[in-house]
Amino acid sequence: MREVYLKISGRVQGVGFRRWAERTAKAVGGISGWVRNVDDGTVEILMRGEEKNVEQMVLACQKGPFFARVDNVSFLPGVKNYFLPPIVDGIFEHI
16 A cells, blocks of 8 residues: 655646546545645645555646646655544545
């Protein structure tokens, strides 16, 4: 199992990125976690799954949905913020 915390910048809000991420995680399969919009205009994703599934999801996030323009995907250190929800196995949702 691998866990990654991503920060995605570019034109990623107001283009259906969170819904797209939910659908993509379901299509890839075996991905648990969440996606959220951040006040600075970026999108964050915390996800966990088998190595190959997580890699596939990260590659998909580098392109994003049709109307998005992804400028950068950064890996953040693990989340230790108690205001953000933990990963629930078997669920990928937008918060």
